[in-house]
Amino acid sequence: MSESSSTPWQTSASRLNEGSDGNADQGLNDGELTEGLDLGFDGAEDILRVWRRGIRPDPDLTVSQWADAHRKLSSRASAEPGQYRTTRTPYLRAIMDALSPNHPAQRITFMKAAQVGATEAGNNWIGFVIHHAPGPMLAVLPTVEMAKRTSRGRIDPLIEDSAALKERVQPARSRDAGNSMLSKEFPGGILVLTGANSATGLRSMPARYVFLDEVDAYPASADEEGDPVTLAEARTTTFAHRRKVFMVSTPTIRGLSRIEREFEASDQRRYFVPCPHCDAMQWLQFERLRWAKGQPETAAYDCEGCEKSIAEHHKTQMLERGEWRSTAVSDNPHAIGFHLSALYSPIGWKSWEQIARDWLAAQGSDEMLRAARNTLLGETWVESGEAPEWQRLADRREVFAAQVPMAGLFLTAGADVQKDRIEVDVWAWGRGLESWLVDHIVIPGGPDDPACWDKLTALLAQTWTHQNGAIMTLAKLAIDTGYESAAVYAWARKQGIAQVAPVKGLEGFNRATPVSGPTFVDATVNGRKLKRGARLWTVATATFKAETYRYLRIERPSNEGRALGVADPAGTIHLPDWADSEWLKQLVGEQLVTIRNKRGFARQEWQKLRERNEALDTRVYARAAAWILGADRFDERMWRQLEKQAGVQTAAITQTAETEKSTEPQAGRITTPRRRGWKISTPRYME
């Protein structure tokens, strides 16, 4: 429903340049503004009305000047309350000012790390528009739900805390029945927040300003009506050269990342700062952040001019004296792009030491490394799904000193159920998720054969010998429910949840949590249907396949290095001399390909290179079992405990796992007593 009554706006007070002439905008009428637009939505009248009132010249003030004068941060919305100061994050000045009406840029891209203050730059722009350059503004978040949260958590405080904004903005209200838009009205303009998943929201109104926040989290298509960015940008056509499109995101995956694509099409500006020793101007690169091995607290930056070490306390002055320089030529002179890593984060936010620590903590986990690249460096993660050569793997096979080599600290298995057999691979896992193939078992018979299940049951009690003589059983077996799920549930239920995890593979990537669950599903046991009788874990197999291939490509230390005590890198996969060529070919039997549909949207998918690939499937399930045990979040204490229980004496620990981030350890969910034990040890996480 649209309001028809007049709103008591203080329009004259807001018109800074009232009465000035020579403004072409004054000549525009509704017809010109709305040409080709669908105005049949609720609230269209409101927008036309605010236009008529708001059309006026833009003030000669930049967004950063506005922020330094009017933007107030309250303690509830900011860690540093008080007057906003651009000098705190000087690199944002040029970005904000490119959003000012007197700047020629129309399309501004900001690819960035977390903790560089990008959110405030966006907030300042919104505040500036409301106060000094009103017009219709569309702010797009990845989803409608996030738009609602942003409205409450970010936009409301922005307006509340700055007097100049508070007196101009009407209270928020829902604009349409589906509640997919949220709006704020102000004299001369309107701010509409919506989600990239809502085509209705994106088509809702013509917009002079379009703010596309976290674009890398947008869905490929809004309600199957096409690319949300294209839909949103189409709203600006009417405004021609006066339009501004601001696209911000932390990047995600190379090839899929929108923000990277946009940045690469821009003039690619980087923030050059002077060396305090030699004055050489340079942009900060992670490769030049150096620290003594295992001592992130010694992190300092090596100047590319004089090679001298720059201590972090110089940063404040370096940022002050910095400047943006383009490093490429854009086809579109009105499209400019900025890139910034967390290395620029001001003193008191993210320190170089913390960046080094986070980086070290991420080693060995594909997911954490990806997150570190995205949020610390502001760079995309390269998903290399090219299958390693099986011959190369064959050449690297090793003779293990025992069934389970010294550094293998617990065992998991992945079981793949086929029509005529069940294939099981047993993997040992150590620090940094280094792994060893310990056993390959084929149980003939298939799910219809009770003897086959009996043999699988017996496997749960089977033992393998550790290099130090200890006897180990499986800590967890993950079994695929994709084929004959009823039989698998029935068997799994009988074994109990401590040692067995039924899993279901899901296409696609889920990096936030490659394994989710368990969920409760119906199971039939001895002909009796049990509602919610089985616990099922869901595995994003694509994520673990990518990780496995990355681990398989890890370079080994040279013999020289090994003699000097260089250990295998985290994630290294060790294959025994008995692994045959068929098994090796299965392990590398798929590849990741990027598929573009006819509209150019990309997605990635794993494709089989050969018919059989059980070795890869069972590896993925065994890996999922390690995740379910909590291995991705084991802290130093846990690894030491596992080593102690296995009787392993370790030398100096090089990589210290960070514990502070394990907010919800997966292992914490496994609280039921184990019926069958891992005989060499009963780690605390399984008790």
Ligand SMILES: [Zn+2]
């Ligand atoms: Zn220098």
